[in-house]
Amino acid sequence: MSTPREYQTSGIIIRKTKLGEADRILTVYTPELGKFDAVAKGVRRPKSKMAGHLELLTYSQLTLARGRSLDIITGSQTIESFLPLKNDLWLMSYGLYVIELVNQFTAIEVPDEDLFQLALTTLRQLCQSDNRDLLLRYFEIQLLQHSGYRPQLRECVACHQVLQPVNNSFSASNGGILCPSCAARQPFAHSITVNAIKVLRFIQDNSLESVLKLKINPILAREIEGVTRGYLKYLLEREVKSVAWLDDLREQMRVMVNKKVVNAPDTGDAENAATEV
Amino acid sequence: MAQNNTAATDAISRLIQELNKLPGIGPKSAQRLAYYLLRAPQEQAERLASAVISLKLEIKLCSCCFNVTDADPCALCRNEQRDRTKVCVVEQPQDILAIEHTGVYKGLYHVLHGALSPTEGVGVNDVRIKELTARLTDGIVKEVILATNTNLEGEQTAMYLNHVLNPLGIRVTRLARGLPFGTELEYADDATLTRALEGRSEL
Numbered sequence: 395m396s397t398p399r400e401y402q403t404s405g406i407i408i409r410k411t412k413l414g415e416a417d418r419i420l421t422v423y424t425p426e427l428g429k430f431d432a433v434a435k436g437v438r439r440p441k442s443k444m445a446g447h448l449e450l451l452t453y454s455q456l457t458l459a460r461g462r463s464l465d466i467i468t469g470s471q472t473i474e475s476f477l478p479l480k481n482d483l484w485l486m487s488y489g490l491y492v493i494e495l496v497n498q499f500t501a502i503e504v505p506d507e508d509l510f511q512l513a514l515t516t517l518r519q520l521c522q523s524d525n526r527d528l529l530l531r532y533f534e535i536q537l538l539q540h541s542g543y544r545p546q547l548r549e550c551v552a553c554h555q556v557l558q559p560v561n562n563s564f565s566a567s568n569g570g571i572l573c574p575s576c577a578a579r580q581p582f583a584h585s586i587t588v589n590a591i592k593v594l595r596f597i598q599d600n601s602l603e604s605v606l607k608l609k610i611n612p613i614l615a616r617e618i619e620g621v622t623r624g625y626l627k628y629l630l631e632r633e634v635k636s637v638a639w640l641d642d643l644r645e646q647m648r649v650m651v652n653k654k655v656v657n658a659p660d661t662g663d664a665e666n667a668a669t670e671v
Numbered sequence: 672m673a674q675n676n677t678a679a680t681d682a683i684s685r686l687i688q689e690l691n692k693l694p695g696i697g698p699k700s701a702q703r704l705a706y707y708l709l710r711a712p713q714e715q716a717e718r719l720a721s722a723v724i725s726l727k728l729e730i731k732l733c734s735c736c737f738n739v740t741d742a743d744p745c746a747l748c749r750n751e752q753r754d755r756t757k758v759c760v761v762e763q764p765q766d767i768l769a770i771e772h773t774g775v776y777k778g779l780y781h782v783l784h785g786a787l788s789p790t791e792g793v794g795v796n797d798v799r800i801k802e803l804t805a806r807l808t809d810g811i812v813k814e815v816i817l818a819t820n821t822n823l824e825g826e827q828t829a830m831y832l833n834h835v836l837n838p839l840g841i842r843v844t845r846l847a848r849g850l851p852f853g854t855e856l857e858y859a860d861d862a863t864l865t866r867a868l869e870g871r872s873e874l
Contacts, residue, residue: 447860483834
């Protein structure tokens with residue numbers, strides 16, 4: 395018995411590359427089939443019926459026909475389009491970061507229902523929650539856990555002593571925290587504050603709902619971001635491309651805020667000058 | 672294919688190899704084109720060769736709008752008839768051809784040569800955004816029309832440009848997004864339909 399020629403599935407579009415004149419190769423992440431590539435024909439033409447349903451960051455119902463090497467998408471219908479992500483510069487950038495990580499951490503055709511739900515929940519929450527920093531950290535930590543890289547945050551990864559509430563170090567190559575005496579022998583460990591460890595542990599052990607209720611200050615948020623980024627980069631053995639973009643964007647915001655601060659006294663002076671006259 | 676290449680003479684196999692590198696030309700098409708040129712009149716082959724050479728020698732980017740041109744500034748930028756208060760931002764030179772074909776737009780252009788794509792590592796410095804902002808400091812331009820593609824990268828580029836250009840006090844507009852002409856409503860996606868509804872107009 396041969397397999398049926400056509401089949402249905404649903405998944406999130408996590409990557410797209412151009413193919414030929416008007417086609418694309420899409421990477422789809424599905425709960426039941428895992429990640430796979432498929433050809434979407436004609437989607438770069440303006441009259442394509444499928445193009446809008448096959449954009450990045452879209453959860454779609456797909457009909458596919460078995461092809462010689464890659465399967466061909468013959469029909470598509472949006473399930474969730476995550477519209478808020480597509481109307482906001484920051485949200486879109488965060489969404490792209492999430493799907494890039496999903497793409498990097500999954501192997502082809504390995505289904506993982508839990509990881510799929512994690513990605514879906516993260517994209518949904520991005521549309522709703524204001525606590526984006528912690529949402530992304532939750533996603534990263536859970537992604538690591540699913541992929542078998544759960545960082546050890548309770549005891550020193552080298553000597554297995556329970557950690558003391560002092561400045562310890564995080565070592566990406568050891569996959570966890572090193573106590574000060576062990577860290578002295580490890581050149582690539584970065585210092586980590588007690589609070590950062592506490593937040594990371596909280597993210598590791600609690601539900602997304604409770605994590606999103608947490609409030610942390612921006613300095614601590616940047617520190618935790620630095621820790622997870624460093625660990626992800628070490629595991630992937632390369633930069634996560636959208637991280638560079640997020641940094642660019644943040645830098646741009648900072649410059650613009652500074653400009654406003656610089657400009658503000660100017661207008662103030664002008665006003666003063668006017669009143670003096 | 673490999674056997675064919677060794678069987679054919681060196682000049683033919685070299686041409687086949689080069690043609691094969693062109694987009695949409697596979698090994699068989701390359702072979703067909705090569706043998707067609709072999710039989711074609713001498714002048715035809717020479718015209719093709721000289722056209723290819725002059726393409727690389729004569730075509731450069733306009734220093735103002737970054738459109739492809741053989742004279743700098745390009746014909747569009749030199750044209751005194753065009754409205755210098757409007758700049759239409761497009762992703763690639765071919766987009767200018769599409770907009771010019773409508774005959775509706777009379778302003779100037781700016782070609783970005785790409786769109787921002789964080790996951791593919793295309794950042795602000797890989798497209799001509801700095802050149803655009805530099806161009807807008809002279810105070811002549813009053814409106815920037817963002818005509819990037821309506822896919823995710825194009826949208827992101829448009830949102831980013833809006834974010835950068837807004838503080839300059841220039842009017843920033845985006846091409847309307849809605850249903851394409853000749854379309855059937857039942858196949859429209861959520862994003863398109865939402866925008867079509869938002870941007871509905873009196874008949």
